[in-house]
Amino acid sequence: MFAFDECTTLMNTRPYQEQAVARTQAWAIRCLRAHAELTQKRVGKPYQALFGVVQGAQYEDLRRQAARQLDALNVDGQTFDGFGIGGALEKENLGTIVGWVTSELAFDKPKHLLGISEPDDFFAAIEAGADTFDCVMPSRVARNAALYTADGRFNVNTAPNRRDFRPIEDDCDCYTCAHYTRAYLHHLFKAREMLASTLATIHNERFTVRLVDRIREAIQTDRFYDFKADFLGRFYGS
Numbered sequence: 001m002f003a004f005d006e007c008t009t010l011m012n013t014r015p016y017q018e019q020a021v022a023r024t025q026a027w028a029i030r031c032l033r034a035h036a037e038l039t040q041k042r043v044g045k046p047y048q049a050l051f052g053v054v055q056g057a058q059y060e061d062l063r064r065q066a067a068r069q070l071d072a073l074n075v076d077g078q079t080f081d082g083f084g085i086g087g088a089l090e091k092e093n094l095g096t097i098v099g100w101v102t103s104e105l106a107f108d109k110p111k112h113l114l115g116i117s118e119p120d121d122f123f124a125a126i127e128a129g130a131d132t133f134d135c136v137m138p139s140r141v142a143r144n145a146a147l148y149t150a151d152g153r154f155n156v157n158t159a160p161n162r163r164d165f166r167p168i169e170d171d172c173d174c175y176t177c178a179h180y181t182r183a184y185l186h187h188l189f190k191a192r193e194m195l196a197s198t199l200a201t202i203h204n205e206r207f208t209v210r211l212v213d214r215i216r217e218a219i220q221t222d223r224f225y226d227f228k229a230d231f232l233g234r235f236y237g238s
Contacts, residue, residue: 001180002084003031005053010088017057020087021066024055024074032075049081054101057088063097067104082110085130093155101153117208119148119235123228126215138208144201145189148207152235156182157189174206175199210227 004027005019006031035050042048052070056062070080083105089097094116102111110131116122117135125133138148145157149169156168167177169183176185176199188196218227 001048002051002053003028003053003080005084007085007086008055008057008088010057010090012057012088014059017055017059017062021055021062024066025052025069025092028052028070028073028080029075030113031110032078032080036076036078051082051084051110052080053084053086053104053114055087058090058093058097059098060097063100064104067101067129068185071105079111083113084113084114086114091121094121095128095198096124098128098130119211120230120232122211122215123232126219127224127228138204139197139201142196145185145196145206146201147185148204150231152233156185158186168203169207172203172210174203176203176206 003024004025005024012020031050031052033043039047052073054063054066054070056064056066062074067083070083073079083101085098085101098111098113105111111129112132112134113125113130113185114133115135116125116133117137122133141153145155146153147168161182164182164186166182167180168182169177185196185199188199190191204221214231215224218224
């Protein structure tokens, strides 16, 4: 779980961003104290990890300051088990900002990037030191008939898919690809059936998990940069 934080936007002023970092730091102290108290009451139950959240928007000094403060925070022996990287950042600077933060945090604690899930974001964030991620994007676009494939994203409710009896992806092992065709999904979306969103979401979520699995494998076999070039070239080049 995450300590309470103030998630700002790029529209907020520098003085407001400074206040938000200070407010998040104050909340972090309260959360650590409360977490320690609740942990003592959870006798016999599994320990629940608590992550602090690094804010600071697009400002390098604020991001580094927030990361250092959270990393060093110790309230009666209670420290953060990991860290979330959140708040406002420009997509084109995602890797740079994540790099600022991860370089200030303990190497042996996990870093979770909040709110990203597009393929290029994964590669940029992992390269900069992020470990885990979350985002609503795979399910959000699925509800609007957008499906991920290795050859890019496409809308299954368009005319070419009306009589396309292939799965979304031939090599996908998800439930949707194993049992349904593009044509059937096209029909479901046109008929406004709730099942359409469910089946599309199943595929997009599985696509995302498989991508991260493949990135992990590429890192372990020292092929990260080759895989990055091949995957992104195919996904965004089609």
